[in-house]
Amino acid sequence: MKKTVVAMLLVLMFVISACSNNPSNQNAGSGGNTAEPTEANQSEGTDAVKIGYVINTLNNPFFVSVKEAAEKEAEEVGADLSVVNANNDLATQLSGVEDLIQQGIDVLILDPVDSAGALPAIQAANDAGVKVITTGRMVDGADIITHLGYNEVKHGTEAGKFLADALGGSGKVVELQGVMGTSTAQERSQGFQEAMAEYPDIEILSSQSANFDRAEGLTVMENILQAHSEIDGVYAANDEMALGALQAIEGANREGIVIVGNDGTTDALEAIQAGRIVGTMAIYPNQYGEKAIQIALQVANGEQVDAMIELPSIFVSSDNVEEALAEVQK
Amino acid sequence: MTTSSSSAANRAPRYLQFIQTYGMLLILLLVVAIFSMLSPNFFTTGNLINIFRQVSIIGIIAVGQTLVILTAGIDLSVGSIVGLAGAVSASVTLGTGNPLFGVLAGLLTGAAVGLFNGVMVSYFKLTPFIVTLATMTGVAGITLVYTNGNPIIVSEPVYKFIGQGYIGPVPFPVVLLVLVYLLFFFILRKTVHGHYIYSIGGNEKASILAGIQVKKHKVIVYTVSGLLAGLAAVILSARLSAATPVAGTGYELDAIAAVILGGTSLFGGKGGVGGTLIGVLLLGVLTTGMNLINVSPFYQDVVKGAIVLVAVLLDRFINADSQ
Numbered sequence: 050m051k052k053t054v055v056a057m058l059l060v061l062m063f064v065i066s067a068c069s070n071n072p073s074n075q076n077a078g079s080g081g082n083t084a085e086p087t088e089a090n091q092s093e094g095t096d097a098v099k100i101g102y103v104i105n106t107l108n109n110p111f112f113v114s115v116k117e118a119a120e121k122e123a124e125e126v127g128a129d130l131s132v133v134n135a136n137n138d139l140a141t142q143l144s145g146v147e148d149l150i151q152q153g154i155d156v157l158i159l160d161p162v163d164s165a166g167a168l169p170a171i172q173a174a175n176d177a178g179v180k181v182i183t184t185g186r187m188v189d190g191a192d193i194i195t196h197l198g199y200n201e202v203k204h205g206t207e208a209g210k211f212l213a214d215a216l217g218g219s220g221k222v223v224e225l226q227g228v229m230g231t232s233t234a235q236e237r238s239q240g241f242q243e244a245m246a247e248y249p250d251i252e253i254l255s256s257q258s259a260n261f262d263r264a265e266g267l268t269v270m271e272n273i274l275q276a277h278s279e280i281d282g283v284y285a286a287n288d289e290m291a292l293g294a295l296q297a298i299e300g301a302n303r304e305g306i307v308i309v310g311n312d313g314t315t316d317a318l319e320a321i322q323a324g325r326i327v328g329t330m331a332i333y334p335n336q337y338g339e340k341a342i343q344i345a346l347q348v349a350n351g352e353q354v355d356a357m358i359e360l361p362s363i364f365v366s367s368d369n370v371e372e373a374l375a376e377v378q379k
Numbered sequence: 380m381t382t383s384s385s386s387a388a389n390r391a392p393r394y395l396q397f398i399q400t401y402g403m404l405l406i407l408l409l410v411v412a413i414f415s416m417l418s419p420n421f422f423t424t425g426n427l428i429n430i431f432r433q434v435s436i437i438g439i440i441a442v443g444q445t446l447v448i449l450t451a452g453i454d455l456s457v458g459s460i461v462g463l464a465g466a467v468s469a470s471v472t473l474g475t476g477n478p479l480f481g482v483l484a485g486l487l488t489g490a491a492v493g494l495f496n497g498v499m500v501s502y503f504k505l506t507p508f509i510v511t512l513a514t515m516t517g518v519a520g521i522t523l524v525y526t527n528g529n530p531i532i533v534s535e536p537v538y539k540f541i542g543q544g545y546i547g548p549v550p551f552p553v554v555l556l557v558l559v560y561l562l563f564f565f566i567l568r569k570t571v572h573g574h575y576i577y578s579i580g581g582n583e584k585a586s587i588l589a590g591i592q593v594k595k596h597k598v599i600v601y602t603v604s605g606l607l608a609g610l611a612a613v614i615l616s617a618r619l620s621a622a623t624p625v626a627g628t629g630y631e632l633d634a635i636a637a638v639i640l641g642g643t644s645l646f647g648g649k650g651g652v653g654g655t656l657i658g659v660l661l662l663g664v665l666t667t668g669m670n671l672i673n674v675s676p677f678y679q680d681v682v683k684g685a686i687v688l689v690a691v692l693l694d695r696f697i698n699a700d701s702q
Contacts, residue, residue, distance in 0.1 A: 134676035148670035151426040166621035
C-alpha cells in the first residue's frame with residue numbers, strides 16, 4: 050500500500066514538472082516558431098529578461114485575461130515571465146515575491162493585495178536589487194520605478210455622464226459600489242458622484258456596495274427594487290454587478306431601467322449588443338497585460354519611463370460595441 | 380506473558396507509523412531533489428532560508444493542531460484566531476507604544492479563544508469539529524467588528540523584528556519555529572502531560588478509568604493550540620508590518636494537512652510533532668518549488684489538493700492495516 054502511495058506521489062511530481070512552463074519546455078512547444086534564433090541561450094536564462102508578476106487574484110475573469118495577455122506578450126518579445134497568484138492574501142503575496150526573487154528576476158510587476166500591507170514585499174524586492182512596477186492599487190510610501198493604473202475617477206465620471214445623458218438629464222438612479230476598502234471602488238464612486246452633481250434633476254435614490262460581485266449585485270438590486278417603485282437608471286462600478294442588477298431587474302419584470310457598467314467584460318459587451326445594458330466604461334485586459342510587459346522590458350533595459358502611466362480605456366455603447374468585442378476576443 | 384502479547388499487538392501500528400513518517404521524509408527529500416534538478420535556484424542557502432521563513436507561521440500553528448489531533452480532536456478556529464490575535468496585538472502595540480504588551484495581548488487572545496474551545500469540548504461535551512467551526516466563524520466576525528474591516532499598520536521596529544529580523548543568518552521566525560518544535564517534542568516525549576495526550580487519544584474511556592484528568596488535559600491542549608495560533612499571528616503581522624482582518628483565512632486547513640502529511644492519525648493517539656515538521660516542510664517546498672519552476676497558479680492548487688488527498692488516503696490505509 051505504501052508503494053502505491055509513493056508511486057502516486059511520483060506520478061504527481063512528473064505531472065508538476067510537465068505543467069511547468071519553464072523556458073526549455075516552452076521552446077520545445079514552440080519549436081516551429083523561428084522568430085527566436087537565440088532559443089538555446091534563453092533556455093539557460095543568460096540573456097532573456099526575467100519578469101516576475103505577482104497578481105492579486107485569479108478568481109476574476111478580468112485578471113485571468115490580463116495574465117494570458119501578459120504571457121502571450123512575454124512569449125512574443127522573448128522574455129521569461131513567471132506569474133504567481135497572491136489569492137487576495139498579503140502573506141501569499143509576500144511569499145510569492147520572495148520566491149520570485151530567489152528565481153533571479155530582473156523586474157517585478159506587483160498587483161498589490163492592499164494599498165498599505167504590500168510595503169514589505171516591495172522592500173524585499175528593492176533589497177534584492179529587483180526593479181518594481183506596481184499596477185492597479187498605489188502602495189503608499191513604496192520605492193517603485195513606475196505605476197501603471199487607470200484614472201478611475203475619470204471612469205466614474207464618464208460612465209455617470211453617459212447614464213445622465215441617456216436619461217435626458219433627469220430621473221432617479223441607483224449606484225452599486227464596489228469593495229469600498231479599495232481605491233478603485235472609492236474613486237469610481239467619487240467620479241460618479243461628481244458627474245451626478247452636474248445634473249440637478251437627477252436624484253440618487255441609493256448608493257450601496259455589492260462588493261464587485263455578480264451574486265451580490267443581484268441581491269442588493271432585488272432589495273432596492275423592493276424599496277423603490279420608480280427607478281430610471283443603474284450605475285454599477287463593475288460589469289459583474291451590472292449583470293447581477295440586470296438579472297434582478299429582468300426577474301422583477303421592471304422595464305425601462307437603463308444600466309451602465311464598468312470594465313467591458315465579454316459578458317457585458319454581449320449584453321450591450323443585445324440591448325440589455327446601454328454601456329460600459331471599458332478597460333481591456335489584453336492591453337493591460339501587454340502594456341505591463343512592455344513597460345517591464347523598458348524598465349529592465351534601463352530606459353526612462355514616466356512615474357505614472359495611464360492604462361488605456363474607452364466608453365463602449367451600442368455605437369462601438371462591435372469593435373470592442375473584436376478587441377476583447379483578440 | 381500477557382504484557383508481551385499486548386505490546387506485540389501495539390508493535391504493528393508503531394512500526395507502520397515509523398514507516399509512514401520515514402516514508403514522508405523520503406518523499407520530502409525526493410521532492411527537494413526533483414526541484415533542485417528542475418531549477419538551479421532551488422537548492423541554495425538563500426532559498427532554503429526563504430522556505431523555512433515561509434513555513435514558520437503554518438509550522439507553529441501545526442504544532443498546536445498536532446496536540447489537538449493527538450487527542451482525537453480537531454481545531455478549525457486557528458485560522459480565525461490568527462486574524463483576531465494579529466489585530467489585537469498590532470493595535471495594542473500601536474496604542475501603548477510598547478511591543479511587549481502587544482505580543483502578550485496577541486498571545487492571550489489566542490489562548491482565550493483556545494480556552495473557550497477546550498471548555499466547550501471537555502465540560503459541555505460538544506464535538507470538537509462543531510465547537511471550533513462555531514468559534515472559527517464567530518471569531519472571524521469579531522475581528523471584522525474590532526478592526527472595522529480595515530488593516531492595522533504597525534511599523535514599531537521591535538515589533539517588526541519578530542517577523543523581519545535576523546539572528547545571525549537565521550530569520551527570527553525560524554528561530555521561534557525551531558524553539559517551539561524542540562519544546563513540544565520534549566513535552567510529548569518526556570512529560571506526564573505528553574503521555575496523557577497520547578493516552579486520551581488512544582482510548583479516552585480507558586484514560587478516565589485509569590484516573591487521568593481527561594477534561595483538564597484536553598482544556599490545556601486546546602488552550603495551547605490557541606496560544607500558538609496567537610504566536611503565529613504576532614509573527615505574521617510583524618512580517619507584513621500590518622494586521623489585516625482576513626489574515627489567516629484557510630490556515631487551519633494547511634495546518635491540518637501538514638499534521639496528516641506528517642503521519643499523525645486523525646483518529647488520535649498516534650503521531651507527533653517531528654512528523655508534522657516534515658509535513659509542513661513538504662507543503663512549503665511544493666509551494667516555493669512550483670513558483671520557482673514556474674508552474675501555472677491554477678495547477679498549483681490542483682497539485683496541493685492532490686497531495687492532501689494522498690495524505691488522507693495514507694492515513695486511512697495505515698489505520699485500516701492496524702485494525
